[in-house]
Amino acid sequence: MNHKNHRAAYNKILAKQNANSFFDELHSPFNKAMALKEADHCLYCYDAPCIQACPTSIDIPTFIHQIKTGNVMGAAHTILKENIMGGTCARACPTEVLCEQACVLNDDAGKPVEIGLLQRFATDHLMAKSVSHPFRRAARTGRTIAVIGAGPAGLSFAHRAAVLGHDIHIYEARDKAGGLNEYGLAAYKMADDFAAREVDFLLGIGGIEIFYGTSLEQDLSLPDLSLANLSLNNLQDKYDAIFIGVGLGGTNDLGLDGEAMSGIADAIDFIENLRQTDDLSRLDLGENIIVIGGGNTAIDAAIQAKKLGSPNVALVYRRGEDEMGATAFEVELARKNGISIHLWSKPIILHGKNSITAITFEHTAIKDGKLTGTGEAYILDCDMLLKAIGQKLAGTGLQDLATKDGKLVISENYQTSNKKIFAGGDCVLSGEDLTVQAVEDGKQAAIAMDIWLRDN
Numbered sequence: 001m002n003h004k005n006h007r008a009a010y011n012k013i014l015a016k017q018n019a020n021s022f023f024d025e026l027h028s029p030f031n032k033a034m035a036l037k038e039a040d041h042c043l044y045c046y047d048a049p050c051i052q053a054c055p056t057s058i059d060i061p062t063f064i065h066q067i068k069t070g071n072v073m074g075a076a077h078t079i080l081k082e083n084i085m086g087g088t089c090a091r092a093c094p095t096e097v098l099c100e101q102a103c104v105l106n107d108d109a110g111k112p113v114e115i116g117l118l119q120r121f122a123t124d125h126l127m128a129k130s131v132s133h134p135f136r137r138a139a140r141t142g143r144t145i146a147v148i149g150a151g152p153a154g155l156s157f158a159h160r161a162a163v164l165g166h167d168i169h170i171y172e173a174r175d176k177a178g179g180l181n182e183y184g185l186a187a188y189k190m191a192d193d194f195a196a197r198e199v200d201f202l203l204g205i206g207g208i209e210i211f212y213g214t215s216l217e218q219d220l221s222l223p224d225l226s227l228a229n230l231s232l233n234n235l236q237d238k239y240d241a242i243f244i245g246v247g248l249g250g251t252n253d254l255g256l257d258g259e260a261m262s263g264i265a266d267a268i269d270f271i272e273n274l275r276q277t278d279d280l281s282r283l284d285l286g287e288n289i290i291v292i293g294g295g296n297t298a299i300d301a302a303i304q305a306k307k308l309g310s311p312n313v314a315l316v317y318r319r320g321e322d323e324m325g326a327t328a329f330e331v332e333l334a335r336k337n338g339i340s341i342h343l344w345s346k347p348i349i350l351h352g353k354n355s356i357t358a359i360t361f362e363h364t365a366i367k368d369g370k371l372t373g374t375g376e377a378y379i380l381d382c383d384m385l386l387k388a389i390g391q392k393l394a395g396t397g398l399q400d401l402a403t404k405d406g407k408l409v410i411s412e413n414y415q416t417s418n419k420k421i422f423a424g425g426d427c428v429l430s431g432e433d434l435t436v437q438a439v440e441d442g443k444q445a446a447i448a449m450d451i452w453l454r455d456n
Contacts, residue, residue, distance in 0.1 A: 151179020
């Protein structure tokens with residue numbers, strides 16, 4: 001079948017389908033019997049290493065014991081009091097290199113407790129059954145805080161700050177909240193519109209208002225807030241404190257001639273487009289797709305492209321498999337889905353006039369501790385190139401704050417160089433590309449800001 005006929009056949013399948021209806025979930029959720037059986041494997045360790053391995057310090061043995069004894073609502077409360085976005089983290093967190101890797105059952109060459117699926121079982125149960133939010137706000141403090149960005153860090157911060165009694169105004173550049181949970185994670189990890197449902201659940205605490213379509217990069221008219229435009233200067237005049245959780249809005253380029261040709265896009269934009277479209281047949285997909293990068297975004301983009309019907313999808317990474325940002329589970333998942341993986345290769349020439357047609361790659365090696373080209377090259381046909389080589393801080397509006405290596409510098413108390421402005425998540429120097437770490441940053445920053453506000 002030629003490319004035109006192949007694409008037409010797949011478009012009939014994809015027509016009028018969105019990501020929620022088309023993609024099957026990566027992991028099937030536990031039912032009650034499965035959850036009870038799995039919970040029974042937990043040894044309820046004293047000083048459990050799985051807690052230490054969890055960035056949000058969830059008391060994992062306790063919540064598993066609560067499931068085992070039939071107290072599923074209590075288990076969910078144990079999870080959510082440390083990680084209010086425990087539902088997303090149960091779906092997308094790399095548990096295989098965090099809590100599950102730390103499980104002591106691994107020491108006997110056994111199988112670790114499936115903590116992620118147990119966490120999902122508990123949080124899903126609460127979200128489906130609870131008629132009221134599981135947490136209550138403290139007495140209102142009279143303080144109002146501005147939050148820039150409604151991603152995992154900003155939402156986690158807002159929830160914890162609201163619990164502590166503060167009023168929160170979130171400014172979000174897009175028309176939906178959730179950040180990468182809504183726009184950047186693979187659809188097969190976030191099926192059934194879960195990101196949006198989790199945001200609705202989180203906002204149930206009260207005291208949080210979101211203003212969409214607003215960012216530090218725009219001049220806006222917000223007469224109800226007496227703001228001529230959204231900038232850190234005028235926000236400081238209107239709010240008692242500010243939290244920045246903007247993530248990394250910019251993307252890195254390859255630095256090669258021809259990068260502006262059609263058929264070349266950022267992988268994160270590709271994922272966003274397929275997550276947000278209501279008709280997957282409208283996506284412009286190539287026959288020979290190459291994804292450059294070695295992280296989770298690269299894997300997510302490659303697998304989804306393959307599932308959407310692209311016959312030839314390759315992932316190319318400049319170093320070896322052990323250096324890839326994606327976990328071994330994610331890499332093996334790519335292979336199981338028919339992704340061709342090329343290691344120790346870097347792009348050096350983009351071929352094509354108006355549209356990309358092929359890419360020349362040079363083999364790489366480590367010499368004297370540095371990555372270098374070997375001089376050996378090969379060409380791969382390509383009519384669609386997706387770049388997943390990292391993101392960078394889109395610094396417009398943040399230029400007055402101290403940065404290092406392209407990220408905001410913060411203290412141990414999450415304060416930026418301006419003591420009234422706190423920050424967390426991917427945009428800060430210590431930030432990791434993990435939803436669970438962004439959630440922890442937001443939580444801890446809210447606690448630190450609450451202490452600061454009480455002293456100022």
